[in-house]
Amino acid sequence: MNCLRLAFGSILIALVASTAAAQSPIVIGASTPLTGPVSHYGQHARWGAEMAVAEANAKGGVNGRKIEIDFQDNRCNPAEAVKSVTQMLSSKKYAAIFDGLCSSAALAIMPLVERANVPFIIANASATSIAEKSGVGGNKWTFKVNPTDASMLDALVAWLDKEGKADNIAFLGEDTDYGRAGSAGFESALVKRGKKLVMADYSQKGTADYTAVLTKIKANKPGMVAFYLIDADFQNGIKQWFTMGGGIPLTGRVLVEQVPKEILASGFLDGTISVQPYDVSVDTPANKAFVEAFTKRNSEAPMLISFESYETTNILIDAIRQSGDASPEKIRDALTGTKYQSMLGPVLEFDKNNLIHNNAIIFGIKGGKVVILGMSKT
Amino acid sequence: MDWSFFAQLLLNGLVMGVIYALVAMGLSLIFGVLEIVNFAHGEFYMLASMLAYFLTAQWGFDYWATILVVTVVGVAVGYVLFEGLLLALRGETFERSILLTMGLSMVLQNGAVFLFTTNPHLLESKLSYQNIVVGDFRMPVARLYALGLGFAAFAVLYLILHRTRVGKAMRGVAQNRAAADMVGIDARAVSRLAVAIGIGLTGLAGAALAPVYAVHPLMGFNFVFKAFAIIIIGGLGNISGAAIAAVMLGVIESLAGGLLPLALTDAVAFLSMIAVLLLRPQGLFGRGVRV
Numbered sequence: 001m002n003c004l005r006l007a008f009g010s011i012l013i014a015l016v017a018s019t020a021a022a023q024s025p026i027v028i029g030a031s032t033p034l035t036g037p038v039s040h041y042g043q044h045a046r047w048g049a050e051m052a053v054a055e056a057n058a059k060g061g062v063n064g065r066k067i068e069i070d071f072q073d074n075r076c077n078p079a080e081a082v083k084s085v086t087q088m089l090s091s092k093k094y095a096a097i098f099d100g101l102c103s104s105a106a107l108a109i110m111p112l113v114e115r116a117n118v119p120f121i122i123a124n125a126s127a128t129s130i131a132e133k134s135g136v137g138g139n140k141w142t143f144k145v146n147p148t149d150a151s152m153l154d155a156l157v158a159w160l161d162k163e164g165k166a167d168n169i170a171f172l173g174e175d176t177d178y179g180r181a182g183s184a185g186f187e188s189a190l191v192k193r194g195k196k197l198v199m200a201d202y203s204q205k206g207t208a209d210y211t212a213v214l215t216k217i218k219a220n221k222p223g224m225v226a227f228y229l230i231d232a233d234f235q236n237g238i239k240q241w242f243t244m245g246g247g248i249p250l251t252g253r254v255l256v257e258q259v260p261k262e263i264l265a266s267g268f269l270d271g272t273i274s275v276q277p278y279d280v281s282v283d284t285p286a287n288k289a290f291v292e293a294f295t296k297r298n299s300e301a302p303m304l305i306s307f308e309s310y311e312t313t314n315i316l317i318d319a320i321r322q323s324g325d326a327s328p329e330k331i332r333d334a335l336t337g338t339k340y341q342s343m344l345g346p347v348l349e350f351d352k353n354n355l356i357h358n359n360a361i362i363f364g365i366k367g368g369k370v371v372i373l374g375m376s377k378t
Numbered sequence: 379m380d381w382s383f384f385a386q387l388l389l390n391g392l393v394m395g396v397i398y399a400l401v402a403m404g405l406s407l408i409f410g411v412l413e414i415v416n417f418a419h420g421e422f423y424m425l426a427s428m429l430a431y432f433l434t435a436q437w438g439f440d441y442w443a444t445i446l447v448v449t450v451v452g453v454a455v456g457y458v459l460f461e462g463l464l465l466a467l468r469g470e471t472f473e474r475s476i477l478l479t480m481g482l483s484m485v486l487q488n489g490a491v492f493l494f495t496t497n498p499h500l501l502e503s504k505l506s507y508q509n510i511v512v513g514d515f516r517m518p519v520a521r522l523y524a525l526g527l528g529f530a531a532f533a534v535l536y537l538i539l540h541r542t543r544v545g546k547a548m549r550g551v552a553q554n555r556a557a558a559d560m561v562g563i564d565a566r567a568v569s570r571l572a573v574a575i576g577i578g579l580t581g582l583a584g585a586a587l588a589p590v591y592a593v594h595p596l597m598g599f600n601f602v603f604k605a606f607a608i609i610i611i612g613g614l615g616n617i618s619g620a621a622i623a624a625v626m627l628g629v630i631e632s633l634a635g636g637l638l639p640l641a642l643t644d645a646v647a648f649l650s651m652i653a654v655l656l657l658r659p660q661g662l663f664g665r666g667v668r669v
Contacts (some may be wrong), residue, residue: 033487037596158449175641199639208591211390212635212643221384232498232592239500239592243518260500262507345511349536 025066026326028053028316029094031109032101035204036075037231041305045101045124047070047298048309052317062321065229069313074100078108085109089116095326096121096316097308103127103142103177110134113141115153116371119332123312124305126152135353143335143354145312146277149178151378153185154192154254155360156275159376161193165273168198169251170212170217170236173228175202182252189273192273200223203233206368210237214244224273226252234258242268249365250274256363256370257303265368272365276346278307279361286343307343315340315348329357344375382514387636388629393521395628396528397587401620402605402612403535405580409573410552410615413472414464417479421486421603422577424595426452426584428490431499431593442548445527445585452581456574464573483598487649492593498592506589520589527586532621538575539617547638552615556661604644607651613661623662 033042074081100106101155113120128150173179249271323330539545612619
């Protein structure tokens with residue numbers, strides 16, 4: 001009789017435990033700048049990821065379990081990113097780590113996830129070196145969904161070359177992995193076509209006054225200028241370029257949504273040709289639905305960062321679904337077999353460097369307005 | 379590279395230097411009279427720019443009304459800062475003043491981030507995009523206004539310090555507080571006025587520069603470190619020295635930025651500071667008598 005009671009008790013405990021496990025949420029850890037100079041982007045990254053999670057949960061979750069995403073602040077600082085992700089990994093409750101947003105932060109996270117054997121999926125950081133260090137022969141736990149600077153700039157330079165505008169480009173970027181990857185991407189794409197940058201200069205993040213270097217660039221009379229600056233640095237740079245009467249169109253990754261309306265409408269930047277992984281005006285039904293839902297949810301239209309975070313989180317959720325038990329190793333294996341229909345058109349798959357090659361969008365500015373010139377495979 | 383390139387760099391540097399001087403003079407005045415290094419100075423500059431942005435963009439104030447209101451608010455904040463915080467440091471160690479002003483800086487910066495987020499704002503007034511063009515030279519009108527205000531502020535401050543009784547009292551307190559007390563100078567009132575003028579000058583700088591640079595809660599940090607270099611080069615507490623050092627530094631930085639890699643411009647500023655500390659620890663214009 002005692003044996004029978006023991007057997008019933010054991011079965012009951014096992015049943016309760018398995019039910020609890022089935023119902024406990026799957027937690028994704030996220031390290032992104034929630035404060036500091038790029039926290040506005042961090043907020044959009046969060047909104048994009050949270051929208052994807054909310055949609056998945058509204059459909060009943062993944063394999064009967066809800067998804068949670070836990071955001072911690074990294075201030076776009078590699079040391080803070082290491083601190084937050086180390087804490088997450090030591091708690092062992094996270095099925096995967098999402099993003100980092102800044103290239104320097106993502107690069108700092110990569111060795112941590114490799115040691116801990118936890119998948120790390122990058123939505124926004126664009127440094128080419130991330131993909132170079134990932135996949136076959138490198139970090140097998142890191143996956144990058146957005147195009148690298150190198151692949152986007154290759155698409156852009158190909159476009160410029162076709163139009164005979166790739167011969168005389170000057171570069172001004174912030175002295176971070178983002179800016180350095182931008183100049184390296186330009187150099188490599190130009191060298192492939194027998195050309196090179198006519199000058200490259202770098203500013204410290206937080207620089208307010210660009211008059212000296214812009215005077216230098218103007219005196220060099222380049223055909224186009226590539227700005228690799230973000231946020232206040234970009235706004236100071238573009239405003240000072242305008243007040244100096246730069247008169248030279250821009251190229252590179254021009255943050256058109258941050259260009260003051262007066263400058264854009266004046267036609268000062270006409271002739272600009274830029275590349276970005278996304279634009280809200282992309283004319284596909286999926287993108288239109290995304291823009292509408294995102295704007296309704298957050299009272300603000302999405303931007304590149306929110307789009308990338310949304311699609312990346314969806315890819316991660318798909319992989320968790322494919323993995324069955326949401327164990328890190330199985331999620332990693334499922335990620336390598338990803339086939340995801342992007343809002344921009346192509347079906348996305350990771351290459352041998354765990355990098356996805358979505359379309360890049362080539363923009364132009366004509367008559368004071370931003371126009372999509374076309375899409376180019378990265 | 380023709381002569382107009384160098385002339386444009388010199389002109390840019392001169393304007394930049396006067397912009398630096400606007401921020402550095404207030405810092406120098408406060409140090410001169412109170413021997414307190416105000417690490418929160420950059421945050422007062424930031425708050426002044428934020429206030430100028432809201433007055434202009436949200437409430438439609440014109441440029442001159444904004445300058446006046448922000449400067450007056452700066453003076454009032456200086457009074458409150460002295461009576462509420464700095465007075466408590468009287469007779470206390472120099473290190474405590476550093477910790478207090480650093481703590482205040484963090485509170486103000488993070489408070490501004492909490493209230494306004496780190497999104498940069500551009501003040502979109504007509505003034506923001508107007509230029510004066512003479513031949514090959516271009517200069518934004520907002521920078522020229524800042525240049526004029528910088529010169530005017532220096533002249534007024536110089537006259538106050540050297541031609542008025544209250545200015546003489548400030549210099550007296552700066553030279554020897556105990557002796558000033560003995561001859562009946564109210565050191566507390568003089569110190570309070572120095573802080574009020576110092577923060578008022580920072581308010582003027584913030585308002586004058588709001589149409590020039592993007593306004594955001596992290597903008598004060600870089601400026602104040604440059605201002606520290608300037609007051610050390612000029613001679614701690616020496617306002618004329620700080621103004622001259624600021625213009626020198628602006629011109630040197632502009633020439634360096636135009637002729638060398640941009641990343642070296644800050645190195646030029648801080649190497650100048652190190653060189654002055656090694657070769658002339660009292661500063662280029664330090665005379666032992668401050669303010």
